[in-house]
Structures are given as structure tokens and as C-alpha cells.
Amino acid sequence: MALDFLTGCFGWRPTKLSRASEKHTRGWIWALKLVLVIPCAIAAFGARDSYLRVQRHPELSQEPYNENVRLSLLLTYIGGIAIFPWLFISSALLLQWQGPWILLYGLVDFGLAITLAVGVGLQAEFLPGSFKGCNFPKVEGWQVAPGQKSMFALAAELDGNSTAKGVCKGMVSAWTLAVSTLFFQMLVAYVGIFFDEREWSILNPMRPVVWLIVALIGPPIIIHDRLFPKIRLTFSYLKKTFFRMQFTRDVKIEQPPQFKPPYEFFQVSNPKLMDVLIIEHVLLNIVDYMHYEDVVNFSLVSRAVREAVFPPGDLVHRVPKLKERCCEAATKKGCLYCNKRICFWCKAQRFLPGLPGRRHVTTCQPYCRKCYYHHFARHPRGYKKPCKCRITDRSHEFQDMCRACASKDPVQMQTIRHKRYQQEARDIGYGRRVLNGEAVKVFCGCCKGELKSGIRWWVCGKCKGECRDAIHPPYVGKRRDRDVESGENEDEKTEEAKEPWWRKWSAL
Ligand SMILES: [Zn+2]
Ligand SMILES: [Zn+2]
Ligand SMILES: [Zn+2]
Ligand SMILES: [Zn+2]
Ligand SMILES: [Zn+2]
Ligand SMILES: [Zn+2]
Incomplete structure (x- = not known):
């Protein structure tokens, strides 16, 4: 034609x-x-x-x-x-x-x-x-x-x-x-x-009909698909930038004063027994039939026993071994409050309000800007409303803990625990999650891509809605190793202080 x-x-x-x-x-x-x-x-x-x-x-x-x-x-x-x-x-x-x-x-x-x-x-x-x-x-x-x-x-x-x-x-x-x-x-x-x-x-x-349809529904689609998401993203940016000012410092974690047994008054009455305990595999065999808490109590019997069970020079290697051997393997886990090993047989249970921080630390995922834009700012099909899980966060539940924690004041204990969750959430924001005592890098929860510094969004793992809880850092600055940098003078610090706080926590 x-x-x-x-x-x-x-x-x-x-x-x-x-x-x-x-x-x-x-x-x-x-x-x-x-x-x-x-x-x-x-x-x-x-x-x-x-x-x-x-x-x-x-x-x-x-x-x-x-x-x-x-x-x-x-x-x-x-x-x-x-x-x-x-x-x-x-x-x-x-x-x-x-x-x-x-x-x-x-x-x-x-x-x-x-x-x-x-x-x-x-x-x-x-x-x-x-x-x-x-x-x-x-x-x-x-x-x-x-x-x-x-x-x-x-x-x-x-x-x-x-x-x-x-x-x-x-x-x-x-x-x-x-x-x-x-x-x-x-x-x-x-x-x-x-x-x-x-x-x-x-x-x-059909051409004019198509033009007409485009002219009629085009602008609303552009507004809904391009303009609104940009506005939402900008709004989110502004809000997070504002909250960034209030959320810059690390959480102060007060270490509970450590119990110091009065070793001075103990006397080694049976040096022979000590000689036996010093041999590691003998000790570990004994521990096999004990619960971790019993091991701790056992170590308090005397300074000599303590040094045999928890040798100060070899703590890093000894504690994991003890943790591995004691308590019933199938039901072994950490105490919710102090992370000491507990198992079905030695745990204590208390009916306490839930800990809100736990959900944020274990299930909430960071999202990069691109993924947040595509899955939330655009309000795509199946888009989830912002997370409201906090309503159920504080409901009472049975919590497993060690017997020592079970005897403490629950309010104070939970406050301290929450501070630790806050610090943990912050560390995750900075790209480090602690899994089984080891730090693993955190990636975008959606595209699994590297997370750059800047505004960060969080998605609840429970309801898949956006988590806007203040526990998550809204802004993550340039990656830095905060644990080393926080001191004025590095040389003055002890080896222990240089270690990340969670190492001490996970070594308990
Ligand atoms: Zn046990
Ligand atoms: Zn405990
Ligand atoms: Zn969260
Ligand atoms: Zn994505
Ligand atoms: Zn949720
Ligand atoms: Zn992403």
C-alpha cells in the first residue's frame, strides 16, 4: 500500500x-x-x-x-x-x-x-x-x-x-x-x-481511541507511578535525616558488676584434685555430665578450681569447649538475658513481658534505597502497610533463662537487655550482625546487594511492612570500626577494651 x-x-x-x-x-x-x-x-x-x-x-x-x-x-x-x-x-x-x-x-x-x-x-x-x-x-x-x-x-x-x-x-x-x-x-x-x-x-x-485512553489515564498513572513514590521517598529521607540528629551516639551499656568470690580466704585443701582438673580432657569429661551453671558454681568453690576450669590465659579457647560439652546438646541454648548456656534440664522459666528489641534484631532487614523505592515508595501490588507488630511486642510470654537471671529484678534486667538490643540493632545498621559469636556482614534484605552509607530503611520480617521503629539507625555514616575508634588514645586502652562488646557477651 x-x-x-x-x-x-x-x-x-x-x-x-x-x-x-x-x-x-x-x-x-x-x-x-x-x-x-x-x-x-x-x-x-x-x-x-x-x-x-x-x-x-x-x-x-x-x-x-x-x-x-x-x-x-x-x-x-x-x-x-x-x-x-x-x-x-x-x-x-x-x-x-x-x-x-x-x-x-x-x-x-x-x-x-x-x-x-x-x-x-x-x-x-x-x-x-x-x-x-x-x-x-x-x-x-x-x-x-x-x-x-x-x-x-x-x-x-x-x-x-x-x-x-x-x-x-x-x-x-x-x-x-x-x-x-x-x-x-x-x-x-x-x-x-x-x-x-x-x-x-x-x-x-483505533489510533485516536488509544490516544484518548492514554490522555485520560496517562497523567494519573504518571502521578501515581512516578510522582507519588518520589514524594514518599523524599518525605522518608527528610524524616530520617531529622531523626539522624537525635540518633548519633552509641548506647551506653553498663556492665553488671562481676561477682568476685573471696578467693583470699580459700585454701587449696586437695592439691591432688587440682592436678587432675588441670588436665583438660579429664575436666571436659567431668563437665560432660554437668550443666553450665553447675560448672560456673563449681568454679567458685576455690580460686584454684576457678583457675583450673577457667584459666585466665586460655579463656578464649576454654569457654567454647566448656560450652560445647556441658548441658544437654539437643536443648542447649543461650540464656535470653546473659547468654550463659542453658538446657531443658537446667533452665528456669518466667512469665515476663516480651522484649521488643528481639524482633528488630532477629527479623528486621535493612533495605537499600532502590529496593525501598520499588517495594514500598511505589506502593506496588501487594505492598504492605508500615509494620504494627509493636502492639504485640510487650505481651507476656514464657522466657527461658538461667537460674541466676531468674532471681534478678525483671524490670532492671529487661532494661539492660534492651540497651544491648539497641546496640545490636545499631551494629546491624552498620553492617555487622553477630551470628553464633561471629560477626557476619549484613546485606540488603531484598536484592542482597552491598549496603552503602546513607539513609537506611528497615522491613519487618514478621509482617513484611516497613519497620519505622527508632531502634534502627535511620542514617548510616561511612563505614568505620567504632569499637576501635571510640577511645581518645588507643595506646592507653587495654586489650579487653579493644575487643567488640559482643565478644565479651558471647563468651559468657
Ligand atoms: Zn543444662
Ligand atoms: Zn542468664
Ligand atoms: Zn524493626
Ligand atoms: Zn528489591
Ligand atoms: Zn511487623
Ligand atoms: Zn536492595
Whole structure:
């Protein structure tokens, strides 16, 4: 087919639509033209009558009446009188020449429609919208100052043989028919211009429909998909930047004073036993049948026993071994409050309020900016509302702990534990999570990518909503090893102080 540029040029190509049928196009044109014949003829002759009247009496188109009366009637008359024969001519031509010729007929139809449209539009300025406006006495004073004769009244007077109401009704009915003619003429022009049956053609019949849909739903989609997420992200940024000011320092963790048994008063009464205990595998065999707490208590018997069980020089290696050997292997775990080994047989249980920090440290995941944008700021399908799990965080539950912790004041104990959770959450924010006593790097919970410094978002592992709890650092600065840097002078610090706090915690 000719007119190849319609399917795209200079590398640009319109989107693909379904293939149309030229046969249908022709069918529609003929059908619409058939519908047009009668209203078009009546409208044309109605406009002609009115036009000739104004022609005879030019004062009808002068002050105080609308100056466009004559022009509008002329255009309607020309439009109607041209459309009428063209209906038959174009129908005959369509029989003979098709394809791109349909576009030409469509353009002619469009030109005629424009002519008619201007005439009809101008008439609307001085005609009442319906026959109601032609009723007495409204019609006598239509669009003139009180006391003046309306255009219809003057026309009736000049004609001599009609009333103002009659003139008005005649003009309004001709105008109504011209409007319906215009409507069908526009449809004919549409079908003619968008004639191309090719899928990629810019003149595919469905093209304007697609444009219309895009124009109608495009802006809301752009706003919903692009603008709102950006606003949400910016808002989140601002909020987190603001809270960053309040959340810059590390949590102060007070180490509970360590119990110091009065070794000075102990005497080694059985040095032979000590000699045996010093041998590690013998000690570990004994420990096999003990609970960790018993081992700790056992070590308190005397300084010598303590040094045999927990040799100060070898604590790093001895403690894990003891932890591994004592207590029942299947049910062994750390005390919730002090992390000492406990098992089913040696644990104590208390009914206490839950610890909110635990959920944030164990299940909440950091999200990078990109993932937060895609999974939360955009409100995608299945998007979860911000986390509300805190409601159930403090509900009472049975907690397993060592017997020593079970005898402590629960409020104080929980406060200390929460501070440790805060520090842990902070460390996770800085990219370090402690798993089984070893630090592992933290990655984005979604894309598993490296987390850069900057604003950080958190997602609850329980409900998958965004976690906005203050326990999570909203902002993470440049990666730094806080544990080493925090002191003024490194040389003054002891080896122990240089160690990360969690090492001490996990070594208990
Ligand atoms: Zn045990
Ligand atoms: Zn404990
Ligand atoms: Zn959280
Ligand atoms: Zn993602
Ligand atoms: Zn949640
Ligand atoms: Zn990510």
C-alpha cells in the first residue's frame, strides 16, 4: 500500500494495534452517508431560508443584534449545501477508487465538517438552546434590553406573515438538524481519515481511541507511578535525616558488676584434685555430665578450681569447649538475658513481658534505597502497610533463662537487655550482625546487594511492612570500626577494651 510514511519514519514507529479492515471502513462511510441525506437536506434548506431573510433585511445582523447572524447562517448554508451532493459523489467515488483515496475523501469531509461547525457554533451565540426559549414572552425580549424588539420579533414584523415564535422555532429546528448533521459528518470524516488497516499505521482506526485512553489515564498513572513514590521517598529521607540528629551516639551499656568470690580466704585443701582438673580432657569429661551453671558454681568453690576450669590465659579457647560439652546438646541454648548456656534440664522459666528489641534484631532487614523505592515508595501490588507488630511486642510470654537471671529484678534486667538490643540493632545498621559469636556482614534484605552509607530503611520480617521503629539507625555514616575508634588514645586502652562488646557477651 502507498503512504508508507504513515507506519513510521526516521526510525520512529507508532505502537502496534490490531489490524483493521478497509471493507468495514467503506461500509461505515456508506452507512453514515445514508443516515446524513435527510437531516443534511433539511438543515441546508432551513439555513438557506434564514440566510435569505437576513440578506433581505441586513438590519437583522446589526446592532443591537449579533453581528455574526448573517455569516453563521451563510456558513451553515454552504456547509449543508456542499455536503448534500458530496454525499452521493463521494459514495460513487468510493466504489471506484479505494485505498489511500479514502483519506482524500475523509479530508474533504473534514473540511466540510469544519465549515458547518463554525456556522453552527456561531449560531449558538444568538439562538436559544431549545424550543422553550421560543415561547412567549421570552422570545420577544431575547438578548435585547427591555423595551427593545428581539431579532425574532423584528424578523416576523419584516416578513409580515409570521410570528416571532414561528421564526424562532424554524431557526432552532434548522440549527438542531445542522448539529446532528455535523455529528454524523464528523464521524464520516473520522472513518475516512483513519482509514488505514495496517497495524502500525498512525491512521489506524483505533489510533485516536488509544490516544484518548492514554490522555485520560496517562497523567494519573504518571502521578501515581512516578510522582507519588518520589514524594514518599523524599518525605522518608527528610524524616530520617531529622531523626539522624537525635540518633548519633552509641548506647551506653553498663556492665553488671562481676561477682568476685573471696578467693583470699580459700585454701587449696586437695592439691591432688587440682592436678587432675588441670588436665583438660579429664575436666571436659567431668563437665560432660554437668550443666553450665553447675560448672560456673563449681568454679567458685576455690580460686584454684576457678583457675583450673577457667584459666585466665586460655579463656578464649576454654569457654567454647566448656560450652560445647556441658548441658544437654539437643536443648542447649543461650540464656535470653546473659547468654550463659542453658538446657531443658537446667533452665528456669518466667512469665515476663516480651522484649521488643528481639524482633528488630532477629527479623528486621535493612533495605537499600532502590529496593525501598520499588517495594514500598511505589506502593506496588501487594505492598504492605508500615509494620504494627509493636502492639504485640510487650505481651507476656514464657522466657527461658538461667537460674541466676531468674532471681534478678525483671524490670532492671529487661532494661539492660534492651540497651544491648539497641546496640545490636545499631551494629546491624552498620553492617555487622553477630551470628553464633561471629560477626557476619549484613546485606540488603531484598536484592542482597552491598549496603552503602546513607539513609537506611528497615522491613519487618514478621509482617513484611516497613519497620519505622527508632531502634534502627535511620542514617548510616561511612563505614568505620567504632569499637576501635571510640577511645581518645588507643595506646592507653587495654586489650579487653579493644575487643567488640559482643565478644565479651558471647563468651559468657
Ligand atoms: Zn543444662
Ligand atoms: Zn542468664
Ligand atoms: Zn524493626
Ligand atoms: Zn528489591
Ligand atoms: Zn511487623
Ligand atoms: Zn536492595
